[in-house]
Amino acid sequence: MAEDLQIAQGTRTEQYEALIPQIKGLLQGEPDLVANLANVSAALKEQFGWLWIGFYLVKGDELVLGPFQGPVACTRIRKGRGVCGAAWEQAQTLVVPDVERFPGHIACSSLSRSEIVVPMTKDGIVWAVLDVDSADLATFNDTDKKYLEQIVALIP
Secondary structure (H helix, E strand, O other): OOOOOOOOOOOHHHHHHHHHHHHHHHHOOOOOHHHHHHHHHHHHHHHHOOOEEEEEEEEOOEEEEEEEEOOOOOOEEEOOOHHHHHHHHHOOOEEEOOHHHOOOOOOOOOOOOEEEEEEEEEOOEEEEEEEEEEOOOOOOOHHHHHHHHHHHHHOO
């Protein structure tokens, strides 16, 4: 696929439904994990313009920063710490409308106000998480959860 992203207008659902085939095209035939994570984070950033979109990879007892788009970020996060560590530990997507109200929130950026973290699993084991931050409160909802879970499932 050409590396041109067609930015969609419309409802959040319509935007995701236009984006997902393009992400599939970016991933098709590309075996390199870093390249795929980089393109997915860039596609999400271009489409939605959120503050920060990126991946943390499980390495031992920590999440280690992977490809991302946005301001500099925390490099390592322990299991159970912050939204990313909690999503990893619980192996479930966490939608946080106000990060200041999340117990143990890690403030990698003072601009972050809401967050969604989607664990990525293989054979029932979390191997990475997709982390998305917004500068606005209550940005993410069940629509984002549904489609972001579909997107991470596409990554080989």
